[in-house]
Amino acid sequence: MIITDTHTHLYSDSFDEDRKEAIQEAINNHVERFFIPAIDSETTQSMYDLEKAFPENVFLMMGLHPTHVKENFEEELKHVAEELNKRKFYAVGEIGIDLYWDKSTLEIQKQAFRKQIQFAKDRGLPIVIHCREAFDEIFEVLESEKDDKLFGIFHCFTGTHEQALKALSYNMKLGIGGVVTFKNGGIDKFMNQISLEEIVLETDSPYLAPKPYRGKRNDPVYILKVVEKLADLYNISVEEVAEVTTKNSKEVFGI
Numbered sequence: 001m002i003i004t005d006t007h008t009h010l011y012s013d014s015f016d017e018d019r020k021e022a023i024q025e026a027i028n029n030h031v032e033r034f035f036i037p038a039i040d041s042e043t044t045q046s047m048y049d050l051e052k053a054f055p056e057n058v059f060l061m062m063g064l065h066p067t068h069v070k071e072n073f074e075e076e077l078k079h080v081a082e083e084l085n086k087r088k089f090y091a092v093g094e095i096g097i098d099l100y101w102d103k104s105t106l107e108i109q110k111q112a113f114r115k116q117i118q119f120a121k122d123r124g125l126p127i128v129i130h131c132r133e134a135f136d137e138i139f140e141v142l143e144s145e146k147d148d149k150l151f152g153i154f155h156c157f158t159g160t161h162e163q164a165l166k167a168l169s170y171n172m173k174l175g176i177g178g179v180v181t182f183k184n185g186g187i188d189k190f191m192n193q194i195s196l197e198e199i200v201l202e203t204d205s206p207y208l209a210p211k212p213y214r215g216k217r218n219d220p221v222y223i224l225k226v227v228e229k230l231a232d233l234y235n236i237s238v239e240e241v242a243e244v245t246t247k248n249s250k251e252v253f254g255i
Contacts, residue, residue, distance in 0.1 A: 001242045004033040004249040005223050007094070007128065007155050007175055007202035010058070011036065011046035014206035014217050023054060026220035030242065034220065035253065037061045037094040037128055037155075040068040041079040059255060061091040066098040066130055069105055069112045077115055084119055090253040092120035093128025094155055097141075100132040110141060117145050126152035126252050129172065135163050142170045153252060156204050161190035168198055173248055177202045178210035178218060181229045192233045200252065201226055201245045 005026075015022055023034070034054070036047055038061055051058045062083045064076045084092070095116040097109045120127045129152065131138045142150070151171040157164060158179050164187075167174060176199050179185040201223055209218035210225040224238075230245075231238045 001030045001239050002033065002246050003031045003223060003227060003242045004035070004201060004246040005031055005203050005205075005220060006035045006153060006200045006249050006252075007037055007177070008034050008205045008220055009037065009039075009207070010034060010205065010220065011043060011050045012206050019050075020053065022219050022221070023057070026223070027057060029221050029224060031220055031223055032057055033059065033246070033249065035059050035061065035090060035249070037065075037091075038063045038080075039065045039094075040076055044079070044083060059090045059253065061093040061128060062089045063091075063093045063095045063116055063128070064112055065094055066096050066109045066113070067101055069109045073108055073112050077112060080116065081119060084123060089125065090255060091126045091128050091152065092116050092123075093126075093152070094130040095127060096130035096155075097134035097137045098130060098132040099134045099137070106137065110137065113138075113141055114145065117141070117150070120152070121145075121147075121149040124149070128153045128155050128175075130155055131159075135159055139166060139170075146170055151252070153200055155202065156208065158185070158187060160186075161193060164190070164194055168194075173198055173200045173252055175200055175202045176230065177204050177226055178208040178214070178222070180233075181210040181225055182214065183211075188229070188233060191230070192235075196230075196234055196236075196241070196244045197248060199230070199245055200249045201230075201241075
């Protein structure tokens with residue numbers, strides 16, 4: 001059994017005291033593949049260091065996170081493009097729109113999102129979308145960019161059943177993490193109406209720890225709680241959840 005975590009910030013300073021131990025514990029429990037999203041230019045080196053420490057298990061993305069789209073975003077996008085041209089990455093991400101923290105940057109967030117979608121299309125890469133309080137805005141951009149080169153993952157999906165179906169219509173998989181275990185998360189109500197073939201697993205660690213660890217640091221091994229919850233919702237074995245979702249991640253990332 002191999003479990004794939006399609007979205008984890010293992011370079012976060014939350015893991016500075018015990019990073020290798022936390023990753024090794026996950027590997028010992030069948031979590032063998034970690035896909036690492038970028039935030040901005042300041043996180044690039046720490047991502048490379050993580051990859052060097054776990055070359056068989058860590059796979060990197062490159063992108064500018066929407067909450068880090070500031071006045072200097074064009075400079076940051078230049079960094080993204082330069083890194084993408086230098087070496088192999090498995091996705092452009094995480095990118096998108098976040099209106100929870102700052103609505104005033106919506107227009108430049110849209111610009112950065114579109115530009116990075118283009119980076120992905122030009123290189124045949126998937127995108128990994130961050131969406132917070134911005135479903136309509138995200139869908140508006142995706143609608144204008146929709147073609148056979150657009151594909152990827154709707155990271156940390158927290159929307160309605162209708163929004164899930166709309167996200168899938170843009171050739172996205174749904175990234176499902178700790179929220180599916182929350183009593184008030186909502187997505188557990190309709191999850192089994194979505195084909196498991198459309199789902200990938202994620203932790204978003206160190207954030208969004210599943211029950212019963214909610215509010216604590218989300219360790220990579222806690223993805224097992226997500227696997228168990230989905231096995232329950234789909235009435236299948238944890239092994240089948242792991243197998244199908246890992247196969248789905250391979251379709252997206254090409255590895």
